[in-house]
Amino acid sequence: MDIQLKRGLLEVCVLAAIADEDSYGYKIIKDMKPYIELSESTLYTILKRLETADMLSVRTAEHEGRLRKYYHITRAGRKRIEEFKSDWTEMLSIYRFVTKEDESHVKDNISCGP
Amino acid sequence: MDIQLKRGLLEVCVLAAIADEDSYGYKIIKDMKPYIELSESTLYTILKRLETADMLSVRTAEHEGRLRKYYHITRAGRKRIEEFKSDWTEMLSIYRFVTKEDESHVKDNISCGP
DNA sequence: TGCCATACCTCGCGTTACGATGTATTACGC
DNA sequence: GCGTAATACATCGTAACGCGAGGTATGGCA
Numbered sequence: 353m354d355i356q357l358k359r360g361l362l363e364v365c366v367l368a369a370i371a372d373e374d375s376y377g378y379k380i381i382k383d384m385k386p387y388i389e390l391s392e393s394t395l396y397t398i399l400k401r402l403e404t405a406d407m408l409s410v411r412t413a414e415h416e417g418r419l420r421k422y423y424h425i426t427r428a429g430r431k432r433i434e435e436f437k438s439d440w441t442e443m444l445s446i447y448r449f450v451t452k453e454d455e456s457h458v459k460d461n462i463s464c465g466p
Numbered sequence: 467m468d469i470q471l472k473r474g475l476l477e478v479c480v481l482a483a484i485a486d487e488d489s490y491g492y493k494i495i496k497d498m499k500p501y502i503e504l505s506e507s508t509l510y511t512i513l514k515r516l517e518t519a520d521m522l523s524v525r526t527a528e529h530e531g532r533l534r535k536y537y538h539i540t541r542a543g544r545k546r547i548e549e550f551k552s553d554w555t556e557m558l559s560i561y562r563f564v565t566k567e568d569e570s571h572v573k574d575n576i577s578c579g580p
Numbered sequence: 581t582g583c584c585a586t587a588c589c590t591c592g593c594g595t596t597a598c599g600a601t602g603t604a605t606t607a608c609g610c
Numbered sequence: 611g612c613g614t615a616a617t618a619c620a621t622c623g624t625a626a627c628g629c630g631a632g633g634t635a636t637g638g639c640a
Binding site: 354365451 | 474478556560561
């Protein structure tokens with residue numbers, strides 16, 4: 353998949369990976385892998401960025417002698433996901449522009465969005 | 467709209483803007499405006515990039531005393547658009563991951579893609 | 581004459597993904 | 611016991627990219 357296309361998705365995917373329950377770096381990568389792959393260096397950069405933006409909070413806990421940093425999504429983080437959903441509508445419109453799909457009959461379709 | 471999300475779309479949108487008929491910088495911006503906005507500096511960077519990648523060819527022509535550079539999409543350019551369409555399938559899968567949409571019933575939907 | 585629209589272009593900056601690299605512990609095969 | 615893989619974290623430098631700021635030039639209109 354095109355790297356540039358990934359850029360807008362990575363951040364929100366990380367948030368989605370911790371939305372249901374708190375998670376930690378290594379697990380986030382594994383959970384995301386079937387959908388979108390990212391390197392560890394990228395993830396930790398993103399996690400730090402999201403923490404600075406108050407979209408997640410961090411809690412360090414010990415698990416079988418090894419320390420783990422659990423990430424918890426905040427209200428701002430959930431808001432970010434909602435914003436992504438709005439952006440998706442725009443994305444669809446752009447997709448149609450690129451594929452020259454006729455927009456007039458689109459309303460007859462079951463939308464791909466919310 | 468999120469800047470990062472735009473990144474993967476800009477290039478392919480420019481190609482789409484010249485796919486039906488040859489066009490020039492100023493017109494491309496205007497045609498794209500209803501769907502996605504980009505500055506002149508961004509466009510000319512993209513046009514140069516696409517030219518280097520042989521996804522479009524350039525022809526200079528005079529129009530009412532003013533010179534215009536007309537851009538023409540190449541076979542590689544059209545291939546790029548096709549690749550974008552394939553990527554879209556992946557995008558949809560990622561979208562569902564983020565929105566926690568159940569994928570099991572998706573096949574019952576009329577897809578948003580090709 | 582001044583100003584806006586048209587039409588092109590360049591430079592520098594900030595953001596971002598990622599490979600390379602490093603540290604440390606547990607688990608498992610040989 | 612020892613090497614290797616998996617787990618788990620982190621940093622640094624690089625390259626790509628969008629964009630604001632700025633530049634050049636012509637045509638049309640008030």
